[in-house]
Amino acid sequence: MTRPVPLLLAAIAIALPLSLLAGRVWLDPATTPNAALILGELRLPRSLLALVVGAGLGAAGAAMQGYLRNPLADPGLFGIAPGAALGAVAALWFGYAASAWLLPLFALVGAGGAMALLAAIAGRTGGIALFTLAGLMVASLAGALTALAISLAPNAFAIESIVAWLNGALTDRGWREVWIAAPLVLAGLALLRAAGPALDALTLGEAAARSLGVNPTGLLWLLIAGVGWTVGAVTAVAGIIGFVGLIVPHLVRPLTDGRPSRLIVPSALAGALLVLVADSVVRILPLMVELRLGIALSLLGAPFFLWLLLRMRKGAL
Numbered sequence: 001m002t003r004p005v006p007l008l009l010a011a012i013a014i015a016l017p018l019s020l021l022a023g024r025v026w027l028d029p030a031t032t033p034n035a036a037l038i039l040g041e042l043r044l045p046r047s048l049l050a051l052v053v054g055a056g057l058g059a060a061g062a063a064m065q066g067y068l069r070n071p072l073a074d075p076g077l078f079g080i081a082p083g084a085a086l087g088a089v090a091a092l093w094f095g096y097a098a099s100a101w102l103l104p105l106f107a108l109v110g111a112g113g114a115m116a117l118l119a120a121i122a123g124r125t126g127g128i129a130l131f132t133l134a135g136l137m138v139a140s141l142a143g144a145l146t147a148l149a150i151s152l153a154p155n156a157f158a159i160e161s162i163v164a165w166l167n168g169a170l171t172d173r174g175w176r177e178v179w180i181a182a183p184l185v186l187a188g189l190a191l192l193r194a195a196g197p198a199l200d201a202l203t204l205g206e207a208a209a210r211s212l213g214v215n216p217t218g219l220l221w222l223l224i225a226g227v228g229w230t231v232g233a234v235t236a237v238a239g240i241i242g243f244v245g246l247i248v249p250h251l252v253r254p255l256t257d258g259r260p261s262r263l264i265v266p267s268a269l270a271g272a273l274l275v276l277v278a279d280s281v282v283r284i285l286p287l288m289v290e291l292r293l294g295i296a297l298s299l300l301g302a303p304f305f306l307w308l309l310l311r312m313r314k315g316a317l
Helices: 004-021 036-068 080-093 102-122 127-151 158-166 175-192 194-201 206-211 215-238 244-255 260-284 293-317
Strands: none
Touching: 004 036, 004 244, 004 260, 036 127, 036 175, 036 215, 036 244, 036 260, 080 127, 080 158, 080 215, 102 127, 102 175, 102 215, 127 158, 127 206, 158 194, 175 194, 175 215, 175 260, 194 206, 194 215, 194 260, 206 215, 244 260, 244 293, 260 293
16 A cells, blocks of 8 residues: 655655746746745745645545545535635625734634534534534525625625635735644644544444444534634635645545545645645736636536546446
């Protein structure tokens, strides 16, 4: 069996220097004026943030699929990303985004509110079915409130800012966003790894997992906190970026033994690599305006999702 972690680390080690050079104008450190300033203040934080964003989404997707025992599960089912988006939209709607720290702060508050609502509805029982329904309800409510905010936006500039932010991007992000997202994503990854053994036991069924000593309520709280911190932090600094948590577990699962605990770290690395490469590609596309990263990954993820559905349908037949 292939060991995916060294392969993915090697791929990231190759892709990261290339991403520092990639852009509408390729950077030559030897001849480009102010090359050190461009690298240190623009290219490097954006590339590091791409790694953080991808790692958080990839690990959250692997944990979600393991918990729900559904290969089509996505972190968006938690409703935490829509909750964070609603918080950011509120900041844009009320004009608080002029302050550099308020928009991500509002987004984190929105993610925290979604986590609290999930915990209040499903946190006591730890049931998978109730948790899934609660996540869908939170996502629907946050989506409806976001649509309401757009329809009642005070001016066209607010609408444009909201729509652009919701599409997701790493444009104009810097060290501030890295320092906001990285600690929360790392903490979330630690919680998701801690949930790994319980997720392995859950593959045998809820009754068998209980007999092996798994506390369903404790596992649910671990996942709410782990996915909440990773997805909430990512959405707070980058907007809505979809399909990463769906795609990367499928790409790395054949390289592992299939156990959820063995999938979380490779999925984090594969997600980091995917977002880093995708962000580098959108920077070099010959377009008048840079393609939003969220749109680019949706254009990639939607056909992948369709292919996955068709493959599962053939397997069922």
